[in-house]
Amino acid sequence: MRLERISDNKIKFSISVEELEQKGLFEQDQWKDSLMWHDLFEDMLDEVQGKFGIEAQMEITVEIESFDDEEICMILTLELDDEDYSDVEGNLELFHPIMEKDLLFHFHDLDEIIDVLNRLRHTEKFESGTLEISFFHYEARYYLLFENIPRSQHFMIESVVLEYGTLSNQTKYMLKEYGQTIILKHTMEKMTKYFPS
Numbered sequence: 148m149r150l151e152r153i154s155d156n157k158i159k160f161s162i163s164v165e166e167l168e169q170k171g172l173f174e175q176d177q178w179k180d181s182l183m184w185h186d187l188f189e190d191m192l193d194e195v196q197g198k199f200g201i202e203a204q205m206e207i208t209v210e211i212e213s214f215d216d217e218e219i220c221m222i223l224t225l226e227l228d229d230e231d232y233s234d235v236e237g238n239l240e241l242f243h244p245i246m247e248k249d250l251l252f253h254f255h256d257l258d259e260i261i262d263v264l265n266r267l268r269h270t271e272k273f274e275s276g277t278l279e280i281s282f283f284h285y286e287a288r289y290y291l292l293f294e295n296i297p298r299s300q301h302f303m304i305e306s307v308v309l310e311y312g313t314l315s316n317q318t319k320y321m322l323k324e325y326g327q328t329i330i331l332k333h334t335m336e337k338m339t340k341y342f343p344s
Contacts, residue, residue: 148160148161148162148163148166148190148191148194149161149162150194150195150198150199152199153222153314154250154301154305154314155301155302155305156224156225156302156305157222157223157224157225157314158195158199158222158223158225159220159221159222159223160191160194160220160221160222160223161218161219161220162218162219162220162221163217163218164216164217164218164219167187167219170186170187188209191221191223192207195223207223207224207225208223208224209221209222209223209224210222210224249292249293249294249295249296249319250292250293250296250301250304250305250308250314251290251291251292251293251314251315251317251318251319251322252290252291252293252308252309252312252313252314252315253288253289253290253312253313253315253317254288254289254290254291254311254312254313255288255289256289257289259289259311259312260282260289260291260338261338261342261344262311262344263291263307263308263310263311263312264280264291264334264335264338264339265339265342265343265344266307266310266311266344267304267307267308267335268335268339269344270303270307272300272303273300273303273304274297274299274300275335276297276300277295277296277297278293278294278295278296278297278300278304279293279294279295279332279333280292280293280294280332280333280334280335281294281328281330281331281332281334282328282329282330282331282334282338283322283323283326283327283328283329284326284327284329285317285322285325285326285327290315290317290322290326291308291312291334292319292322293308294319294332
């Protein structure tokens with residue numbers, strides 16, 4: 148079982164089919180046994196607590212990202228309100244002092260890019276600060292890369308952008324190397340100037 152933090156409140160789990168078989172989840176109709184899945188999720192939450200110091204005392208959603216012959220990848224999302232977020236953020240800093248300061252999202256069309264940038268620009272709590280936003284195109288998808296996100300803005304930005312796009316599994320290094328750069332670093336200023344809401 149491998150863990151990877153993909154944002155402040157999202158943890159990606161990669162679990163091999165072999166591990167699942169060892170837990171008996173693929174024996175006859177055992178995969179339908181909700182108690183066995185419950186035990187698996189308990190193990191996953193123990194891993195989260197051990198690695199990141201987060202106790203599961205809040206609502207959690209689980210989505211299957213991919214499932215092939217070798218492994219299953221799942222995303223655990225901690226549903227946090229503002230108060231809970233402050234508490235968890237403090238715990239994360241204790242166990243993971245270098246917090247993720249970049250976010251990469253993909254979008255299906257240009258309108259989503261325009262809408263989300265205008266929405267952010269008019270969000271009362273939004274402050275650009277050190278934030279840099281770059282705009283890319285790669286394999287029929289549009290990407291927004293948020294870099295140097297102020298710590299106080301991270302959760303808010305992610306929450307707003309996820310209404311329009313999807314967190315990407317690509318890395319910013321691959322995108323900068325192989326993607327087509329449309330606007331580097333000054334995307335919000337340029338896009339909202341030419342495409343105001």
